[in-house]
Amino acid sequence: IPLEEYDKFLDEFNPVKFDADTWVKMAKDAGMKYIVITSKHHDGFGLFDSKTSDFDVMATPFKRDILKELSEACEKEGIKLCFYHSIMDWHHPDYLPRREWEKTRTVDGAEFPRYVDYMKDQLKELITNYGELGVLWFDGEWEDTWTHADGVELYDYVRSLQPNIIINNRVDKGRQGMQGLTKEGDFVGDFGTPEQEIPATGLPGVDWESCMTMNDHWGYNKYDNNWKSSEDLIQKLVDIASKGGNFLLNIGPKADGTFPQESIERLATIGDWMDVYSESIYGTQASPIAEVEWGRITQKKIENGTRIYLHIFDWPEDGKLKLEGLKGRLSGVGMLIKDWERFTVDVDEKNYSYVVNLPDIEPNASDEVIWLDFKD
Structure with missing residues (x-):
């Protein structure tokens, strides 16, 4: 013009x-x-x-x-x-x-x-x-x-x-x-x-x-x-x-x-x-492992360790979330929603392999988040 x-x-x-x-x-x-x-x-x-x-x-x-x-x-x-x-x-x-x-x-x-x-x-x-x-x-x-x-x-x-x-x-x-x-x-x-x-x-x-x-x-x-x-x-x-x-x-x-x-x-x-x-999201760092097929991962330093946030875009139909390559000793698990249901994690520390047995909930359609704490 x-x-x-x-x-x-x-x-x-x-x-x-x-x-x-x-x-x-x-x-x-x-x-x-x-x-x-x-x-x-x-x-x-x-x-x-x-x-x-x-x-x-x-x-x-x-x-x-x-x-x-x-x-x-x-x-x-x-x-x-x-x-x-x-x-x-x-x-x-x-x-x-x-x-x-x-x-x-x-x-x-x-x-x-x-x-x-x-x-x-x-x-x-x-x-x-x-x-x-x-x-x-x-x-x-x-x-x-x-x-x-x-x-x-x-x-x-x-x-x-x-x-x-x-x-x-x-x-x-x-x-x-x-x-x-x-x-x-x-x-x-x-x-x-x-x-x-x-x-x-x-x-x-x-x-x-x-x-x-x-x-x-x-x-x-x-x-x-x-x-x-x-x-x-x-x-x-x-x-x-x-x-x-x-x-x-x-x-x-x-x-x-x-x-x-x-x-x-x-x-x-x-x-x-x-x-x-x-x-x-706030104050987090990039994922410590390669991209996962079900979503994304962020992490944050906490006292004596690291909190790993699992962002689940696609909630697995079988309720099992597989993870490879996370190092450290698992010390705690949780969710960010209120009144979350307890869930367990199967751990193979030798091979840094984990299976998260997801709770029976209606996940957020955009991204549901659970966290895992690892001690250094």
Whole structure:
């Protein structure tokens, strides 16, 4: 879309039903610990009151700083606020290269270093005006005008403003496509960013976060009804946790500032599951053994040992769950639901083989969880 056409949408941006408290409360009730909101996408439009640009939310009929309201709501609810910020900027006159649709906009007078200075000024506003941030989530780094040296400099600059901030690997040039992990080399970035996919296995010593949509679009699209089920999203959360990652689940708000009803329903169902089973997700580590056919495994250090969480997606018809390769002495068993029925485990310590004789219950359809404690 040519700039002169795109700019006309400024007069239409007016999410009158936006309520930061509602957004943050829904995220918290779903079990989320942090929120990543777009401060500026590739189109260059800022959702905040920037003193360095007129192409922002204050130039619209809405005239409210969305990020400021979210920062206040997050502080109230104990949720970490994080910003997605695009390195690419189709609107700024100094950003290069030009788009293929920019038939009349030349590169005459454009200076890319001047754009980088502008971006840094905006980042300084974001880092200093909205409280302590959890993550700066960069994107749009793949064009040739952005270099490894640029990435290192920007990483160091952001860290100089907030030393403890976490910065993703898209600040630099080391990301390996949509699988998102950083290739070997002296690239900066604190975690990998798989997009719309989950790594096949755990990645010891590597921090990563899968970002994923609820349907097929990042932004709201009323024609896209290809929604992932709540069961699928819960199992994706568990799959990611079982491999040592975090789950960044996307929601595309509607033009009026509200969430689609389909997103609201899925968040609520995830929250109901987390109300019971969050212990098996928060603070856990990747599975100590290879993937199992009936579900996934997470683990957590406890006093004098390890607690193994068995996430059962497919409850065995014969009521027997087979496990191989868990080391240590079994010291306790249990479930996360209330009033769970006692069950037994047949143990072959010599061969690290176990058969869990599952209780006769109606398991959670998305993922039922039992735990086994092992002494070191």
